[in-house]
Amino acid sequence: MTARLPPMFLVGATIVGATALVGLLAPVLAPYGPRAVTGDALERPSADHLLGTNDIGQDLLSGLIWGARSSLLVAVVAAGITVLVATVVGAGAALVGGWVDRVMGRVLDILLAFPGVPLIVLVTALAGTSRAVIVLVVGLVGWPALARVLRSEVLSLRQRGFVRAARGFGAGPGYVLRRHLVPALGPLLVAGFVEWAATAVFLEAGLAFLGLGDPTAVSWGNTLNRALALPGLYFSGMWPWLVLPAGLAITVVVLGLTFVGVGLEPVFNRRSARP
Secondary structure, three states: OOOOOOHHHHHHHHHHHHHHHHHHOHHHHOOOOOOOEOOOOOOOOOOOOOOOEOOOOEEHHHHHHHHHHHHHHHHHHHHHHHHHHHHHHHHHHHHHOHHHHHHHHHHHHHHHHOOHHHHHHHHHHHHOOOHHHHHHHHHHHOHHHHHHHHHHHHHHHOOOHHHHHHHHOOOOHHHHHHHHHHHHOHHHHHHHHHHHHHHHHHHHHHHHHOOOOOOOOOOHHHHHHHHHOOOOHHHOOOHHHHOHHHHHHHHHHHHHHHHHHHHHHHHHOHHHOOO
């Protein structure tokens, strides 16, 4: 019998899948272009603008739909960078062993001592606010923690018979890593990817909210940044459509990715499954 997927995973996968579908179909689903000025500033929700308009007359529903594509793109690329660098550095150093592994172990200890969020804010403020810079910074900040986990796992795997046999027949570190270790590390790589994808969505929105994101991008964080820059927002009665939709979208997507990660744990880790 095949193992049933946990309900939490199914809920999370449904949320993430629906968000991805909305992002892919944004040109069809969005009533207006992502940057088009289609009405007066700060219009209330109506038949023409279901969520109203922002301070320059852009349709908020269209921005919400196009923002799904932006957030998931950042999540996938940043998480991919994290997993790639962590695999090459953490797993590669453990496989090579010797002084390389010892030095890398100390480097990881030093990098993990730095606070992640303040470091991201500082680097982004100095390096620029383009989308490429944000994705690169978010991706590179996340790899040390995953690299440490992968390093520990590879140190255990390298003592297994199939790895020792491959190296005995002359296989180099790159071949052993690609052919034998990456498949064995698959569960950790998937879990690390999902975990950092959820973190990347939150960090990208947070940077945009703080004004450190690309000001020309259509994203949920930029929507919140523009809304909360309005004086007296919470005394005007406009916040339910200017703030809540984007805030709820960020929350739902982060929860969806978190549910996927938590739901996969009993699948990958048999010891966590109930008897």
